[in-house]
Amino acid sequence: MITKQTIDRIMEAIDIVEVIGEFVQLKKRGANYVGLSPFANEKTPSFTVSPAKGIFKDFSTGKGGSAVTFLMELEKFTYPEALKWLAKKYGIEVEELLDKPENIEADNRRESLMIVSGFAAKYFQEAMWDTPEGKSIGLSYFKERGFTSETIKKFELGYSPDNWEAFTSDAINKGYQSEFLVESGLSVKRDNGTLYDRYRGRVMFPIHGFTGRVIAFGGRTLKTDKNVPKYVNSPESEIYHKSNVLYGLFFAKKAIRDQDNCYLVEGYADVLSVHQAGIENVVASSGTSLTVEQIRLIGRFTKNITILYDGDAAGIKASLRGLDLILEEGLNVKVVSFPDGDDPDSYVRKVGSTAFKTHIEQNKKDFILYKTEILLKEAGKDPIQRANVIREIVESIAKIPDSIKASVFIRECSHQLQIDERILLTELNKMKLTKSKKDSQQRSSYQQPEEMPDEPHFFDEPVPIEKPVAVNLPQEREIVRLLLIYGNQIINWDNIANTYIGPFIVAELSDVEFEQADCKEFVALYKEQLENGVLPEEKFFIHHPHKHIVDLSVDLLASKYTLSENWYNMHRIFIQEEQMNMKATILGAIFHLKKQKVGKILDQLRTDLQNAQEPADQDIIMSQYMQMKKIEKHIVDYLGSVIIK
Structure with missing residues (x-):
């Protein structure tokens, strides 16, 4: 702890x-x-x-x-x-009440996988830097590829010994469970139940998660045997979903945000070489087709993607088909290609950092125009092929959600394709209309709920809304809100002074039982803090370890809309705020809650009166009912006087 x-x-x-x-x-x-x-x-x-x-x-x-x-x-x-x-x-040393060794057998399965992956990364690094085999094979390979010691250490590159059970044996001897070694993909189980190393004899590329922890690996063989796969990657696991991961993103995210651009390459070596050349805003899809999840990951930091292709024409054409996904997500795409036979890795090693950057600046093109150029070159003068090219280009433009941007590309492509702009616009509108009809049909095919939810919501995806289980839910939440925001402010009313609002509310509601679980726990926590001589502030609840307390606090503190600082100066409209009459705000909330509680008691008494069989019981219940009606009238009268004042 x-x-x-x-x-x-x-x-x-x-x-x-x-x-x-x-x-x-x-x-x-x-x-x-x-x-x-x-x-x-x-x-x-x-x-x-x-x-x-x-x-x-x-x-x-x-x-x-x-x-x-x-x-x-x-x-x-x-x-x-x-x-x-x-x-x-923030460079803060963590002190724990109980100094425990690394919890190898952690109860949390996900954390166990993280721990064993972290151990493996360290093992592969030490095997490369500290053993004769690692130095002569693994380290020499990376050095021959032109990677500096700084780059090798930064990306935590390593080497797995060319031994069937070297890593697995060491891990098990150190107490790591075999089930996590297998699930993470570091070890493979034989038919007889024994384990062997998945990555034996390979140089290792650790794959880091968003926060920098190692979640998976890519291992490259250095053998020339065609029967041995060049790369072996970690299987899917609880901590690694390849469609949600971009290699190098942890090291690139700050540069992506600062440069407002992300360079996208294909492989591990491309990332390392380009990063080492000083272009740190570079990531790779690690040999897999680019996914929507990966595009959205980039979209968190920038709306601009520059794709660095190698010079292979067939590879470029195959990749073009999948890049419409980027357009659909509303991102801007530019493309840079390299001479035949070169990829970003080989080209930057060949020409150096400065020339590489110059090549990118001089050769980057908008994706739509680049695609048009490539496909037209392939189609040649064949009219059928050219018609197909036109259709494919318009299909790509139709993916762009920004209509202004789409119209600009239509104009540019009409020159390249040598076709009237109006024809392209007509085709574009047809495609959009067809898509709109399909979307409409899909929406109408969904089964409509029998009852609409009581409250509207504006989420991108349906979110279930639970109906309040207590009729006084809004009043309880209002009390919690006031405790959060104004609890540490001092009351200076005519008949009450030098009293904090928080303790005053708690004292006034000491006889009131809260019904909603999170509000009840919040008030109990507030009382506990007061009893310990502490007046709790917002931060106490915002940073509380119980998630439902945090959720409640943030829901009540957060507002989707804020008034502009220049609102009053521009419009001369004054918005009255609750702070202007704190007495009405605080007492109004207290007595509204009490009124709701009394109303609930009255409802129960009316039910009891209808069910009572004996006259004596009816008299007792009626007496209680009349007493509660008097209390209700007193509260209503008090509410009216407070609000009027």
């Missing part, structure tokens, strides 16, 4: 904009920052970060919380894992 002193130091050091900015491209808007949700596919930013409150709120999915919560939601960290990640980021 991490000590409270360490947690406090971490919380004091956190800059939530800086932390979330490593994962999401944020832009300042008023007092807050906004960006596209990392949890959903959206075109319009609904993800908001409030540096003043230290919280984020994703209005497309409903997720929200602190920087700690963000890491838990996005990276599936546990609470201690998120704290340790932040501690590492």
Whole structure:
């Protein structure tokens, strides 16, 4: 368990904009920052970060919380894992109440896979740097490819000994469980139940997750045997889904954000060479076809992708077909090709860093125009082939969600294709109309719910909405909101002075039982803090280890809309805020909640009166009912007088 002193130091050091900015491209808007949700596919930013409150709120999915919560939601960290990640980021030493050795047999399966992958990465590095075999085979290979020691160490490259069980035996001897060695793909189980090394005799390329931890590996053979696959990659696991991962992104994300551009290459070596040449905003799809998830991953940091192709014409044509996905996601795509026989890795080693950068600047072209040029060259003068090219180009333009951008490409392509712009526009409109009809048919084919939800929602994907189980739900949440925002402010009313709002509300509602679980726990926590002589602030609840407390707090603190600072100056319209009459705000909330409680008691008494059989019982219930009606009238009268004042 991490000590409270360490947690406090971490919380004091956190800059939530800086932390979330490593994962999401944020832009300042008023007092807050906004960006596209990392949890959903959206075109319009609904993800908001409030540096003043230290919280984020994703209005497309409903997720929200602190920087700690963000890491838990996005990276599936546990609470201690998120704290340790932040501690590492800010250079804070983590003190724990109980000094335990590395928990090899962790209860958390995902963490166990992370631990064994981290061990493997370290093992492969030491095998390369510290053994004669590793130095003569693995290290010499990387050096011959032109990689410096700095690059090799930065990307944690390594070597797996050419031995059937070297790694597996060492891991098992150190206490790592065989099931995690097999599930992570580091070891393979034979028919007789024994294990052997998957990557034996290969140079190793660790694949890092978004936060820098090793989640998988790519191993390249150095043998010339055609029966041996050149690359062996980790299988899918709980921590590694290749369609959601881009090689090198952990090292590239800051540069991508700073340069507002991402260079996309094909393989591990391409990333290493281009990165080493000083172009650090480079990632690879690791030999797999580019996926929507990978494109959206890039889209968190930039809307601009530059694809660096090798000189293989057949490979270029095959890749072109899949790149419409990028256009559909609303990103801008440029393409750079290299001379035949060269890829980014070989070309940068051949011409050097400066010439490589110059080549990119002088040869980058918009994807649509590049595709048009390539396909026209292939079609030659064949009219049928040219017609197919035209249709394929228009299909690509139809993928672009921005109509203005699409119209610009139509105009440019009409010159290249030597065809009237109106014909291309007509074809484009046909395609869009056909797609619209298909989408409409798909939507209408969905079974409609028998009942509409009580509350509207505006999420990109349907999110189930639970109906309130208590009639006084809004009033309970309002009390929690006031405790959060105004609890540490002092009352200066006519008949009450020098009293904090938080303790005043708690005292006034001491006889009220909260019904909603999260509100009930929140108030109990608040009381507990008061009893310990502490007046809790927003941060106490925002950084609380219980997720439902964080969710409740952020929901009540976050607002999707904020008024412009120039609103009053521009429109001369004054928006009255609740702070202007705190007495009405606080007492109104207290007595509205009490009124709801009394109303519920009255409902129960009416039911009891209808079911009572004996006259004596009816008299007792009626007496109780009349007493509660008097209390209700007193509350209503008091509410009226407070609000009027």
